[in-house]
Amino acid sequence: xxxxSYENKTPIISVNSVSYDYRNSQGESIARGVRGIxxxxxxxxxxxxxxxxxxxxxxxxxxLNGFCVPDEGSVTVAGIDTKDDLKIYDxxxxxxxxxxxxxxxxxxxxxxxxxxxxxxxLGVPRDEIExxxxxxxxxxxxxxxxxxxxxxxxxxxxxRIAIASVLAMMPDVLILDESTAMLDPKGRKExxxxxxxxxxxxxxxxxxxxxxxxEAIEADRVVVLxxxxxxTSGTPKEVFSKVDLIKSAGLELPIASxxxxxxxxxxxxxxxxxxxxxxxxxxxxxxxxx
Amino acid sequence: MQIKVEDLxxxxxxxxxxxxxxxxxxxxxxxxxxxxxxxxxxxxxxxxxxxxFNAxxxxxxxKLYVGDMELHAKKVDLGKLRQSVGMLFQYPEYQLFxxxxxxxxxxxxxxxxxxxEEAESRAKEAIELVGLNFDEVKxxxxxxxxxxxxxRVAIAxxIASMPQVLVLDEPTAGLDPRGKRDILELVTKLKKSYCKTxxxxxxxxxxxxxxxxxxxxxxxxxxLYDTTPRELFKDVKALEGTGLTPPHTAKIAxxxxxxxxxxxxxxxxVDEFVKAIKGGIAL
Numbered sequence: 255x256x257x258x259s260y261e262n263k264t265p266i267i268s269v270n271s272v273s274y275d276y277r278n279s280q281g282e283s284i285a286r287g288v289r290g291i292x293x294x295x296x297x298x299x300x301x302x303x304x305x306x307x308x309x310x311x312x313x314x315x316x317x318l319n320g321f322c323v324p325d326e327g328s329v330t331v332a333g334i335d336t337k338d339d340l341k342i343y344d345x346x347x348x349x350x351x352x353x354x355x356x357x358x359x360x361x362x363x364x365x366x367x368x369x370x371x372x373x374x375x376l377g378v379p380r381d382e383i384e385x386x387x388x389x390x391x392x393x394x395x396x397x398x399x400x401x402x403x404x405x406x407x408x409x410x411x412x413x414r415i416a417i418a419s420v421l422a423m424m425p426d427v428l429i430l431d432e433s434t435a436m437l438d439p440k441g442r443k444e445x446x447x448x449x450x451x452x453x454x455x456x457x458x459x460x461x462x463x464x465x466x467x468x469e470a471i472e473a474d475r476v477v478v479l480x481x482x483x484x485x486t487s488g489t490p491k492e493v494f495s496k497v498d499l500i501k502s503a504g505l506e507l508p509i510a511s512x513x514x515x516x517x518x519x520x521x522x523x524x525x526x527x528x529x530x531x532x533x534x535x536x537x538x539x540x541x542x543x544x
Numbered sequence: 545m546q547i548k549v550e551d552l553x554x555x556x557x558x559x560x561x562x563x564x565x566x567x568x569x570x571x572x573x574x575x576x577x578x579x580x581x582x583x584x585x586x587x588x589x590x591x592x593x594x595x596x597f598n599a600x601x602x603x604x605x606x607k608l609y610v611g612d613m614e615l616h617a618k619k620v621d622l623g624k625l626r627q628s629v630g631m632l633f634q635y636p637e638y639q640l641f642x643x644x645x646x647x648x649x650x651x652x653x654x655x656x657x658x659x660x661e662e663a664e665s666r667a668k669e670a671i672e673l674v675g676l677n678f679d680e681v682k683x684x685x686x687x688x689x690x691x692x693x694x695x696r697v698a699i700a701x702x703i704a705s706m707p708q709v710l711v712l713d714e715p716t717a718g719l720d721p722r723g724k725r726d727i728l729e730l731v732t733k734l735k736k737s738y739c740k741t742x743x744x745x746x747x748x749x750x751x752x753x754x755x756x757x758x759x760x761x762x763x764x765x766x767x768l769y770d771t772t773p774r775e776l777f778k779d780v781k782a783l784e785g786t787g788l789t790p791p792h793t794a795k796i797a798x799x800x801x802x803x804x805x806x807x808x809x810x811x812x813x814v815d816e817f818v819k820a821i822k823g824g825i826a827l
Contacts, residue, residue, distance in 0.1 A: 306720045307691055354718070408586060435718045436635075438586045438747045440787050465720045506721040509750065509792035512814045517821060530792055534799035537821070541805060 257489075258299055258474035265294035266348075266426055266459055267318055272327035274317060287313035287322070289482040295461065297426070300453045302470040302490075303463045305479035306504030311463045314479065315431050318461070319349040332426065347376055350420030354432040356412035360404045365396075365415055368404060372423040383422070390421040393456070394448050410441025414448055421452075427459040428452060434464060442466070467494075467508045471528045478503055495526050545611040545628060545708040545741055547574040547597065552606035554592055566592040567765045570606070574709075579735065579742045581752040581773070584762035585787030590745045593762065594711050597743065598629040610709070627656050630707030630739070634714045636698035640686040645671065645697050648686050652705040663704070670704035671697070674730055692723035699727070703734060709741045710734065716751065728755055749791040753777060753812040761786060778810045793817050 274287035288310040295301055303311045316322045317329050320336035329336045331345045353359055362368035366387050373383045391397045394414040404412055413433055420428060430449060434442040446469055452458040462469065470476050470490055477487040480503040486493055494500060494511045507515065510533040514526050523543075524536035552570040557563050567589045574580050582590050595601040596608055596615070603616040613625055633639065642648035646667055653663035671678045674696040681689070686697050695715075702710070712731070716724040728751065731742055746752055752759055753773045761769040761776065763786045769776055776782060777794035790798075793811045800807075807825055811817035 306722050432718075438787075439789055440585060465718075467721075504720065504722040509814060510796065513793075513796070513817050516814065516818045520818070520822065522821070530796045530799060534796050534803070537800060537805065538803045541803075 258296075260296060263296040263298075266297045266332055267293075267295040268328075268330045269293040269314075269317070270327050270329075272317060272324040272329060274313060274322055274325050276313075286310075286482050288317070288479075291317075291327075291482075291484060293477065293484065293487075295427070295459060297459055298453070298457045300450070300460045300472070300474045301462070302473040302476045303461065303479060304465075304467075304470060304476060304503075304505055305485075309479040309503070310482040311479050312431055313482070315351065315429050315461070315463060318427075318429065319351060320345050343376070347423055348425055349427045349429060350423055350425035351429045351431060352413065352416045352420055352433045354435050356404075356409065356416045356433075356436075359416050359419075360412070363403055365391075365402055365404055366400050368415065369419045369422050372419055376423060386422045386424070387418075390418040393421060393452070394418045408441060409437045410444040413437065413441065413445045417445070417448055417452075425458075427461065429461045429463070431463045432465065433462075434466065434469065442469075467506055467511075470494075471508060478505070480504075490528055491526065494528060545576055546609070547611075547709065547741070547743075548607070548609040549573070549593075549596075550607040550609075552593070552596065552603065552608060554589075554596070554601065554604055556592075565765055570762075570767050572760060572767060572770045574741060574743060576740050577735075578758055579731075579744065579756045581756035581759040582743060582745045582762065583747070583749070583752060583759060583788060584768075587764075588762040588786075589765040590762055591713060592765075594631070594713060594743060594745055597709070597711050598626050598631050600631070623656060627705050628707055629709045629711060630702040630705060631711045632699060632702055632713060632715060634717060636702075637686075637691065637694035640694060640698060640701075643685060644683050645676075645686050645689075646682040648697060649701045649704050652701055656705055666704045666706070667700070670700040673703065673733070674700045675726060676700070692719055692726065695719065695723070695727065696730070699730065703739065706738050708739060709743065710739050711743045711745075713745045714747065715744065716746070716748065724751075731755070749777070749789060750793075753791040753793065761788070773812055774810050777812070 269291050272291045273289050275283035276285040276287055278284050305311045317324060320342050323337050331348055334341045334345055336345055360368055361371050369387045370383050373386055391400055394417055396414055396418060404415060434445050449460050453460045473490055475487060476490050476493040478485045478493060485503050486496060486499055494507055497515045500507055508528055510527045510530050514524055514533050517524055524540050527533035527536055549570055549572050552567055554567040555563060555565050584590050599615055599620055599622055608615040610629060640648050649667040649670055650663040653666045668678050676696055686694060715727050735742060756773055759773050759776055777790045780790050780794060780798040783790060797807050797810055807820055811820050
């Protein structure tokens with residue numbers, strides 16, 4: 255995977271010193287959301303948000319599409335402030351979200367009807383909706399299921415339909431909020447392959463929230479949240495090589511990183527590895543040196 | 545408590561157009577003290593099999609012994625069985641229903657005929673065992689808790705009946721890394737007290753490799769392997785066609801084997817791997 259170039263890129267999403275608390279009906283704060291977040295996401299970037307439960311990942315995602323508006327600071331999407339009530343639908347049409355449980359996101363009994371729901375609400379003409387559905391199903395490789403019921407699909411297939419439904423709204427950004435958490439390994443792979451393909455081939459900006467460290471390895475940038483703040487961010491290698499910081503955030507390293515960091519600590523001359531292949535290569539080189 | 549499965553077969557919707565054979569010719573034994581992993585892709589029959597263990601699905605063909613109970617017999621003492629075999633379903637936090645944590649955890653023991661006092665003392669013990677502060681959570685609504693805490697309350701509700709066998713269907717699915725580790729350490733702790741036998745369904749091969757002493761592989765309703773994780777994952781090709789992938793340590797070991805670096809004993813955990821390298825395997 256080639257490194258993402260930040261040159262001459264403008265951010266599609268800009269988060270500026272944002273704080274947000276969950277409040278009761280009297281306006282009193284009942285739970286911390288996020289604190290002082292600064293984050294720019296660039297067009298075409300693949301960003302992974304990591305953090306333990308309650309670290310603020312999902313709150314941040316909800317701030318990005320105007321589900322929540324900041325108490326302090328501002329969020330702009332393609333130059334539009336999420337506080338601008340009149341333009342909230344412009345923002346929602348630019349950012350598509352897919353959540354953890356696909357069953358919560360299906361509204362119709364037939365897949366093509368389910369997919370039409372979004373664009374219909376945006377006022378897209380009927381003919382164009384048809385075209386978009388055909389295109390989106392083709393993108394996620396589910397065309398043959400068009401007339402079928404979502405209830406007959408596997409978890410991975412359902413999430414691909416959920417992604418296709420979001421694509422039918424032609425968003426610039428796709429946010430996957432733990433969309434792989436309930437899937438088996440095969441389903442997870444289907445969803446991850448789809449997300450990567452959209453990012454690489456269609457230039458879609460992808461923001462992925464996950465507890466699986468393996469899914470963070472191929473990101474352009476990893477952002478780690480802890481106690482509502484950004485703890486660290488950078489390329490996967492930069493982030494995961496901060497071994498102690500990752501542990502303190504309640505996260506785990508990918509297995510290959512764990513092994514390589516322990517070996518490095520023991521004085522072995524191998525590079526820090528993210529993938530099984532990198533680690534194996536490092537150990538083989540070590541052997542050939544001796 | 546020993547569990548013996550003999551030639552178990554199960555068919556959904558028999559003699560109808562929707563007929564589907566879910567299990568066929570399954571034979572194996574779970575010994576007391578085993579932590580046994582059941583693995584297989586979605587639709588391989590894992591859940592159908594595990595639901596037999598406390599008679600949520602009745603034996604329709606073959607034999608099933610749980611301790612001295614014969615589950616294939618016409619009459620089964622379901623109360624006794626379900627008290628002995630605790631079953632944790634996928635996403636058990638969705639089954640919480642009572643107004644308070646204490647009520648929820650007491651539900652099982654009360655239904656098994658214990659007095660209120662006894663049930664509450666069992667509940668207290670169980671809640672503390674799963675790592676929650678009893679006085680802090682007992683009067684809270686289970687719905688106020690975080691995802692990891694909810695799951696622990698659900699587990700407390702099962703272990704409050706002091707089962708001797710625990711069947712866990714994907715116990716760590718959807719949890720963050722810390723929550724996963726907490727649950728698995730809890731299972732290890734339980735094994736040291738009354739719950740000696742654990743049957744665990746998981747898609748996470750790294751967990752199976754680290755925590756199970758035996759593993760059963762199901763494929764299309766048939767038993768493909770009954771072996772130890774070390775034997776099973778030794779040959780990375782063995783799992784081809786089952787939709788399963790080996791744990792990371794096994795994959796790294798097989799990449800190294802291609803380059804002439806052979807482990808005498810397959811490492812199943814990070815510690816074992818590092819120890820093998822330290823012991824001079826690569827040098």
